[in-house]
Amino acid sequence: MQAEAKQVGSWEEADPEQVHRGILPIASLGPLALNIALVIRFWGQWSVVLGVVGILVGNTLLHVLAIEWTARRFSRAAAESVRTLNNVVGISLAGVLTHWSPLVWAVVPYNMVWFYGMDRWVYPRMAFYLVAMNAVALSTGSSVELALAFDLFGISAFLVSQKRAELLRLMLGNAHRQRVELEKAHQEVQQMHQRALERERLSSLGMLAAGVAHEINNPMSFVTSNVNSMLRDMKDEPHLSELMKEYRDDVLPATLDGIKRVNSIVADLRRFARGDPEAHVAFDFDAEVQTALRIAQGQLGHVRVEKELSGVGTVVGRPRQIVQVLVNLLVNAGQATAPGGLVRVTTNRDSHWIFVQVRDTGSGMSEETKRHLFEPFFTTKPEGQGTGLGLSVVHGIVRSHGGRIEVESELGRGTCFTLRLPLVPPLLEYEPSSDGGMRRRPA
Template identity: 50%
Template sequence: MVDPEQLLRRLHPLQMKGGLVLSLSVTFQYLGQWDVFGFVFVASVVRFTANGLLARFGVQRWGPSVTEWIRLGVNAGTLVAIGLWAGWSLLLWIYVPFILLWLHGLDRWGWVRAVLLMAVMDGAALWSGCDPYQPLAFSIIGVLGFLLSAKRAELLQQTLEEVIARREQLARAQDQLRVMHERALQQEKLSSLGMMAAGVAHEINNPMAFVTSNVSSLYKELQLQPVLAEPLKEYVDEVLPETLDGIKRVNAIVSDLRHFARGDPEIPAEYDLNAEAQTALRLAHRELSHCEVQVALGEVGTVVGRPRQIGQALLNLLVNAGQATPPGGTVRLSTRREGEEVRVEIRDTGTGMSPETRRRLFEPFFTTKPPGKGMGLGLAVAHGIVTAQGGHIEVESELGKGSCFTLRLPRVAFSASASLREERGQRGASA
């Protein structure tokens, strides 16, 4: 919507030019009738000057609405005076549609001013004995022009709103396209990182096999020796056992990376939930190194499902807990069996979450981390994995008091039981 003051400022040059042309036309039609010419000339100069001064100073002093009421009084007064003194010529009546078109769209009082102008001029003309068809004809032209302008302005406004709406839709589509492009790049990066991790793990695995074999052989041979020098005893008692323990940790990490980076579809199978939890803990070690990690793994028995996916969900939740927990805080991982369900609880003493954050917690790409620190996929992926296997995630959190994510998984996932039944049916058909 255009501001009335700006509208007046933009239309003022056209209004002044049109008024000047009409004033000159009305004035010069009385050439030779010098008394009438002089009166019309003075009235036109007064009206033209008053309109210029109102446009220049009136809007700033009184505002557009009051200025237009004053302008209406000046124009109506001078036109009625000219009509009563010089007669109601056809050129004088052209002012009616001209002023009505000028009044349209200025403010909500425009139509009131238009009706008042026609009433004053038509009443004065009829009172002075003017041919009634003249005011009637030009009043009809003025009203039609006013209404057509109103309708055209309404249609233009609707068109403008549609254009703005389409531009906004286009802008939103461009934003979505940009976000999707960024997501595709991030997904490509993640895929490349997964393949790289699998390749690195594979390359490390071969030399580590030689290291493990050689160190184990050396340790066994030194143990078999009846007499050892004092420095070698220290190697047998401390150095080599600790070295083998470190080698086992490296091999475990390599095995976990190969297991985690595999991209082939996972077939439901029996697995040890506690072993997957320990694997996730090892992979999340870097994100948990600044806080105390408490582990309480209960007896949960055998679970049927997709172990690699569950391991990924646990890893995502542990990394999230580590990132939310300040140095010196605590992250606690516990498991236990509850009837036909297994319960995994990951509790931290971190920053916690607001109710608004909890409501959007599992939305893909929603994150409270600064740019470059996270994509907002970890919790969404974990939620999708757990629900796909017939489980659900419960979240308890309070700002400043930490969070607790509780996974409740069926001991036999629905999709897994369906796959097992299908496999058994195929075996029976083959038999």
């Protein structure tokens, strides 16, 4: 297959002038052979022999000097017009000199086979060549029968050569299309392979994260239990020093708050890293936003984070996927924002839709970047720091929930992603309830 592609490429990329120079030595063999035959035929008639040789040398020099100069200076079409006129003059002189020997007439159809060029002037050049040859030949003593025979032979040869040229163009066109399709298929295979590698890598990272979270969860359970027991025992102890009272009233409660936060992060990480299929369920949307903020906080430590959660309430969807969407947007916002910048998350709803905005004061994006933003494997991050899959996955998840994602951005002025998600994804038998939750639609 690679050999075929290489061969097709050589046909398509061939320089017309190189093709012409490659054909020229072969095309010159016919006139040379006919001139040798003329010399042999008229051997002893030295004036004729010298004349034929002189015409051959003159035509060759004119071709090398004038015709090739015309091709370089103007175009191959102009050079072919000069060559046609040169052939008319040379053959006419040889015909008059040999009283229109059939060997001279044989050159006429031979030249018609080698009419170069695929420009619009090829047929007019052929017509001029044939009319001029016949006019000179018939006016200088050639027989009509001989002229007609070689004219018909030359026209047939010309039409056959043109047909073969058309077939060759068609074959090259088909080869070019096949090459384009092959390259496209090759790119698609490479993309599929890359996606498979990324999925395998992400799956492995998810399993690793779930394992690490599980290992952390076990000792944290002991720590939580022990601190709770210690705090409970200290509360039951009536006689404590001032230092112990400070531990009982301030230090241990703050420690428990920190432990609860660690446990929440571990639980979020375990749930986020699970790779099993997720069904549509009812869930607290703002709680999942809080989960995403906790998971992404490592990428947001250098910026100020503001959140305005308006109590969206219970919705239906795939909560782990929603967290994945929000984590991607928050991480991108953190990476695009300089230290001291702002990342702001807001949520609100109406009777049918949820609206989520993730806004940052980062570097922003150009119009060209925004046009390709959701394409797979498109990334503006340095090599090795991004796969270009994050926002493509985000777009797919949002679309699968029946929603849409919009982006507003300007270079140097930050970026705002707006998610619009339905309270109930399409085709699900749920509807918003009067208390802000969800209920099954009546049959």
